[in-house]
Every structure is written in structure tokens, then in C-alpha cells.
Amino acid sequence: MPNGVNKGAVTAFWGKVKVDEVGAESLGRLLVVYPWTQRFFESFGDLSTAEAVFGNAKVKAHGKKVLDSFSEGLNHLDDLKGAFASLSELHCDKLHVDPENFKLLGNVLVVVLARHFGKEFTPELQAEFQKVVTGVANALAHRYH
Amino acid sequence: MVHFTPEEKAAVASLWVKVNVEVVGGESLARLLIVYPWTQRFFDSFGNLYSESAIMGNPKVKAHGRKVLNSFGNAIKHMDDLKGTFADLSELHCDKLHVDPENVRLLGNMILIVLASHFSKEFTPQMQAAWQKLTNAVASALAHKYH
Numbered sequence: 001m002p003n004g005v006n007k008g009a010v011t012a013f014w015g016k017v018k019v020d021e022v023g024a025e026s027l028g029r030l031l032v033v034y035p036w037t038q039r040f041f042e043s044f045g046d047l048s049t050a051e052a053v054f055g056n057a058k059v060k061a062h063g064k065k066v067l068d069s070f071s072e073g074l075n076h077l078d079d080l081k082g083a084f085a086s087l088s089e090l091h092c093d094k095l096h097v098d099p100e101n102f103k104l105l106g107n108v109l110v111v112v113l114a115r116h117f118g119k120e121f122t123p124e125l126q127a128e129f130q131k132v133v134t135g136v137a138n139a140l141a142h143r144y145h
Numbered sequence: 146m147v148h149f150t151p152e153e154k155a156a157v158a159s160l161w162v163k164v165n166v167e168v169v170g171g172e173s174l175a176r177l178l179i180v181y182p183w184t185q186r187f188f189d190s191f192g193n194l195y196s197e198s199a200i201m202g203n204p205k206v207k208a209h210g211r212k213v214l215n216s217f218g219n220a221i222k223h224m225d226d227l228k229g230t231f232a233d234l235s236e237l238h239c240d241k242l243h244v245d246p247e248n249v250r251l252l253g254n255m256i257l258i259v260l261a262s263h264f265s266k267e268f269t270p271q272m273q274a275a276w277q278k279l280t281n282a283v284a285s286a287l288a289h290k291y292h
Contacts, residue, residue, distance in 0.1 A: 028270060029270045029273060032270040032271065032273070032274050033270065033273050033274040033277050050269070050270045050271050050274075053270070054270070107254060110258060111257055111258055111261045111273065112261075114258045114259070114261040114262040115261040115262065115265045115268055116265070117262075118262050118263070118265060119262070121262060122197075123175060123176045123179040123180065123197050123200075123201065124179070124197050126176060126179070126180055126258065127179050127180045127197075130180050
């Protein structure tokens with residue numbers, strides 16, 4: 001488990017998060033801020049501008065899927081490596097995603113939470129979430145070979 | 146060398162005029178010290194850093210945060226020559242302060258989070274992209290004279 005994560009604070013805050021919206025926005029921002037990540041989504045159609053990315057239905061759907069998975073991970077903070085084992089193998093063997101990109105997505109998620117919640121996203125909450133996103137990124141990289 | 150488009154420069158400048166350097170600088174440094182506690186080792190002389198509220202309220206943290214963010218303000222005026230602009234600060238951070246350049250990158254990420262938190266509407270994806278590019282470029286420039 002990520003070192004000393006305050007599970008109560010994390011899950012209480014997560015209850016306020018609109019997972020669909022935050023998921024779509026996080027994936028969208030990843031694709032705009034780190035454009036090379038678009039290479040994993042060639043089948044999504046037009047990603048050529050920020051407007052195209054944010055209007056793209058496949059980006060929205062996939063963002064929601066990714067964040068649903070992250071949400072589920074929050075129920076398994078004691079065993080993230082176990083919880084993400086199959087997804088880790090998938091991202092290595094089938095999707096060929098450089099694990100560095102999981103860290104980037106985690107950082108984008110933290111920025112999106114700060115944007116949506118302002119002052120409410122206190123430094124303490126930021127510290128907890130940073131541990132969680134790092135833990136999830138590591139868990140997703142764990143089965144890589 | 147990092148090249149900023151006219152749109153990126155305009156985006157950065159348009160947000161910068163709204164930034165309260167003391168507030169954003171102080172909060173960014175405080176968040177760095179809270180989220181990445183090992184960074185506190187560089188600030189032994191700052192006194193009480195024993196809790197999040199102590200850090201957020203610490204006047205030396207606020208003052209130093211302002212100083213650091215003013216330096217970013219200088220970067221914004223010299224986006225075409227960040228390495229030159231930060232040459233002396235780079236030598237200082239290497240030779241005197243012994244700061245791992247990775248920590249400068251982390252501070253840059255804190256600035257983005259604080260900007261997102263304070264400027265929710267203005268912090269569009271394009272704005273985030275421009276600022277991420279700037280903070281990464283400043284971190285590189287600060288590492289440039291390390292040996």
C-alpha cells in the first residue's frame with residue numbers, strides 16, 4: 001500500500017468527484033499537454049486540436065473507463081499491485097504503453113482535481129492523492145517485462 | 146533550445162498579469178514542502194515546518210515562495226533564452242545550494258496545480274500545456290550549468 005495513505009480522507013473526497021467528467025477532462029488534457037500520448041489513440045479520430053480532443057466522444061468514453069478503473073483501485077489501496085495486475089499485463093503486452101505515461105496521467109488528474117475543487121483540494125489532500133496516483137502508476141508498471 | 150509559439154507566449158502572459166506572486170509563490174512552495182517532505186531539507190533555517198498549517202503559515206516560506214515566483218516572472222520576459230537567463234541561478238543551485246534539479250521540476254508542477262486551483266476558468270488545456278512547457282523549460286535551464 002502507498003506509504004501511510006489516509007484512506008478515509010481520500011475516499012471521503014472521492015465521493016464528491018464526478019468521475020465521468022473528471023475522467024474525460026484528465027484524458028483530454030493528457031492528449032493536449034503531452035501530444036505524443038495521442039499515438040495510443042489513433043482509432044479515436046480527430047485529435048488535431050484541443051477543441052477536437054474535447055469534442056471527441058471516444059476520448060470522453062475512454063476517460064470515464066480509465067477513471068472508473070482508478071476509482072475501483074481506491075477500494076484496494078492495500079493491494080494496488082494485485083488490483084491492477086491484469087491491466088498491467090494488458091498495457092505491456094497488448095497496448096505497449098510506456099509506463100512513464102501513467103505518471104503523467106496521474107499528475108494531470110491531480111491538476112484537474114485542483115481545478116475543480118480549488119481551496120477544498122488542500123495541500124494535505126494533494127499529498128494523499130499524489131501518493132495514490134504514484135501507487136497506481138507503479139502498480140500498472142509492475143507486470144512489465 | 147525550447148521554442149515557444151506566439152500563442153503559448155500570449156497565453157502565459159495573459160495569466161501572469163493576474164497572478165498574485167506572493168500568494169501563488171508562497172502556496173506553491175508550501176505545497177512542495179508538504180507533498181514532497183524531503184524538500185524540507187533545503188530549508189532548515191526556516192523554523193517550524195512540523196505540520197501542514199505551520200508550513201502554510203510560515204512567513205519565510207511565503208517570502209521565499211514570492212522570490213522564486215518572481216524569478217519565474219523574469220523567465221516569462223526571456224522565454225527565448227531561458228538558459229542564459231538562469232545561468233547564474235543554475236550555478237548557485239548546483240555549487241552552493243546542492244539542490245537536485247528533479248526538485249525544480251516538482252516545484253514547477255506545484256505551480257501548475259496552484260494556478261489550476263486559483264484560475265479554474267482561465268486554466269484551459271492550452272493554458273496548461275503552455276505553462277507545463279514553461280516550467281519544464283525553466284527546470285532544464287536551472288539544471289544546465291550543473292556539473
